[in-house]
Amino acid sequence: MILDLAAYLAFFLTVALSYAVITLGLNVQWGQTGLFNVGVAGFVAVGAYASALLTTPDAPDRFGGFGLPIIVGWAGAMLAAGLVSLAVGALTMRLRSDYLAIATFGVAVVVQLCALNLQTVTGGPFGIGFIPRPFTSFAGDPLLFSLANLALLALVVLALYLFLERLLSSPWGRVLRAIREDEAAATALGKPALRFRLQAFALGGAIMGLAGAAQAHFIGFIAPDNYLPTLTFQVWAMLIVGGSGNNRGAILGAVVVWALWALSGSVIGSVFPAGWQARAAALQIALIGVGLCAILLWRPRGILGERRIVSRHLVTAPKANPSLVNNTPPEIPHA
Amino acid sequence: MPAAFPSSSDTAPILEARGLVRAFGGLRAVDGMSLVLGRGEMVGLIGPNGAGKTTFFNLLAGSLVPDSGAIMLGNRDIARERPEKRIGAGLGRTFQIPKPFREMTVLENVLTGAQGQSGEGILANFLSPSRVRVEEHRAAERARELLDFVRLSHLTHEPAAVLSGGQRKLLELARVLMADPSVLLLDEPAAGVNPALLELIIDRVRLLNAQGRTVLLIEHNMDMVSRLCERVVVMAEGSLLAEGAPAQVLARKDVAEAYLGQVAA
Ligand SMILES: Nc1ncnc2c1ncn2[C@@H]1O[C@H](COP(=O)(O)OP(=O)(O)OP(=O)(O)O)[C@@H](O)[C@H]1O
Numbered sequence A: 001m002i003l004d005l006a007a008y009l010a011f012f013l014t015v016a017l018s019y020a021v022i023t024l025g026l027n028v029q030w031g032q033t034g035l036f037n038v039g040v041a042g043f044v045a046v047g048a049y050a051s052a053l054l055t056t057p058d059a060p061d062r063f064g065g066f067g068l069p070i071i072v073g074w075a076g077a078m079l080a081a082g083l084v085s086l087a088v089g090a091l092t093m094r095l096r097s098d099y100l101a102i103a104t105f106g107v108a109v110v111v112q113l114c115a116l117n118l119q120t121v122t123g124g125p126f127g128i129g130f131i132p133r134p135f136t137s138f139a140g141d142p143l144l145f146s147l148a149n150l151a152l153l154a155l156v157v158l159a160l161y162l163f164l165e166r167l168l169s170s171p172w173g174r175v176l177r178a179i180r181e182d183e184a185a186a187t188a189l190g191k192p193a194l195r196f197r198l199q200a201f202a203l204g205g206a207i208m209g210l211a212g213a214a215q216a217h218f219i220g221f222i223a224p225d226n227y228l229p230t231l232t233f234q235v236w237a238m239l240i241v242g243g244s245g246n247n248r249g250a251i252l253g254a255v256v257v258w259a260l261w262a263l264s265g266s267v268i269g270s271v272f273p274a275g276w277q278a279r280a281a282a283l284q285i286a287l288i289g290v291g292l293c294a295i296l297l298w299r300p301r302g303i304l305g306e307r308r309i310v311s312r313h314l315v316t317a318p319k320a321n322p323s324l325v326n327n328t329p330p331e332i333p334h335a
Numbered sequence B: 001m002p003a004a005f006p007s008s009s010d011t012a013p014i015l016e017a018r019g020l021v022r023a024f025g026g027l028r029a030v031d032g033m034s035l036v037l038g039r040g041e042m043v044g045l046i047g048p049n050g051a052g053k054t055t056f057f058n059l060l061a062g063s064l065v066p067d068s069g070a071i072m073l074g075n076r077d078i079a080r081e082r083p084e085k086r087i088g089a090g091l092g093r094t095f096q097i098p099k100p101f102r103e104m105t106v107l108e109n110v111l112t113g114a115q116g117q118s119g120e121g122i123l124a125n126f127l128s129p130s131r132v133r134v135e136e137h138r139a140a141e142r143a144r145e146l147l148d149f150v151r152l153s154h155l156t157h158e159p160a161a162v163l164s165g166g167q168r169k170l171l172e173l174a175r176v177l178m179a180d181p182s183v184l185l186l187d188e189p190a191a192g193v194n195p196a197l198l199e200l201i202i203d204r205v206r207l208l209n210a211q212g213r214t215v216l217l218i219e220h221n222m223d224m225v226s227r228l229c230e231r232v233v234v235m236a237e238g239s240l241l242a243e244g245a246p247a248q249v250l251a252r253k254d255v256a257e258a259y260l261g262q263v264a265a
């Protein structure tokens, strides 16, 4: 019983951390750069399918199955999702910012439809199975298997967190924030806004692709239904709940919202009769929506809120200055 | 045309605008404006509200592309070059309405003005971190000097959002100086600034010019213009109306009429 619970907890956390990776990607795009991506699911799907194609054994009825090592699949996933992001960004980022939202939404729909219909590549509605799972040698022991996977994802999240913190407190991150604050001023200071935005968008997309691959290899099976707009909604809820602009907030938000999602799912499963469950599932989305509103009323900037990031090289600066820690800078009227 | 003023013909031109035109719909905000700036000169650009002075600056700095005309920096036409290229070529500008990065600290605002920082590329932060660190320390040292220069040192680690209107003007100045431009376009650096701060700004601008920087100064404060500039240029309805020594130009009837016409309209 205890062991079952531990195995379930490890499973739950592993899934939650895979969402944390997606949320960290969205935080680069939205939290740090202000790029409104409402097609998150599409970029996750690109990563998942890319890695599945690269790593599954050769399949007679569809293209590929190249049987490459998992690590190659993950790298391929980041590359593919990053390149798709770069292309989408290059096409739309010169336009007004709301076009990016429309374009990303369109990309997600197109990716999902491709997954559904390009049967010879994606396996169509039945998806791709036999995706190699890491640590299969432990498969006999569910607890050990879950813990090993959890450790792997925790490592990925930690590495990503350290990477992003370092990057965002670098001169690159400073330019990104400057562009977000005032594009005209940043441009006048010689910062090509378009290039920095594209970099951030592609980086965020690549991270989403990595998350897609991690999920695919953890479950061992993918299908187009995994990448519906619900996924995008969940990830946005995670980022907003945890605190947009804050990497720790992104991770925390992913765990909290996924807990709420899993819990409400099992409650609905036990309360409603079988015939009603498909319809009752809509309650989950409503519940997350209500939770989101509650958080926003209670803490408008999310649980953790944005921290003011200062260049990591300026550690000689007095750190104890309270105004740097304060979440809400005092407002003064414009001159 | 007024007689060519000595200081503009004595020195080699560093920046030259030729027949710039920019229309917004039917309104020709800048309508055939020409101007020659000699190296090391300090020139005042005056004219009634809506004369097109800020639009002219936007053309020089590249925020707007002219419908026609040329902008020669040295002997290169930069009229169609992207704005982010110009500061690297030595052309820096401030904004009439200051544009601080509000959520960033005053120090980081100034650091953003630094040019050629390798840490602004993603990879350098991981491949050559020591180089990034050295550059960043050097930049921070200079940024602190500049904050001293504009007397904002006591606010170094405050978010720029807390600055007053006048302090924001000073921050704009420090931020653009971080790029070490040889030509400075200052759009009303003293507007809305209290008298004590005004003296500071006048003093700082004079110092910058004494260091050899070329300055083009938009200003409605005629006292400040007369004290700083040997030559003023008057713009009205998008083009050059008059040019010459401040006292001489301000005494002209057509200049007075241009300002009065605005009141009558
Ligand atoms: N982006 C724009 N779109 C439309 N019209 C504009 C735009 N920018 C400026 N204008 C118009 O161009 C004219 C010149 O404006 P500009 O800001 O250059 O004047 P100015 O000489 O700087 O005036 P002030 O002394 O009041 O700052 C004005 O009539 C203004 O309404």
Ligand SMILES: [Mg+2]
Binding pocket: B053, B054, B055, B096
């Ligand atoms: Mg103006």
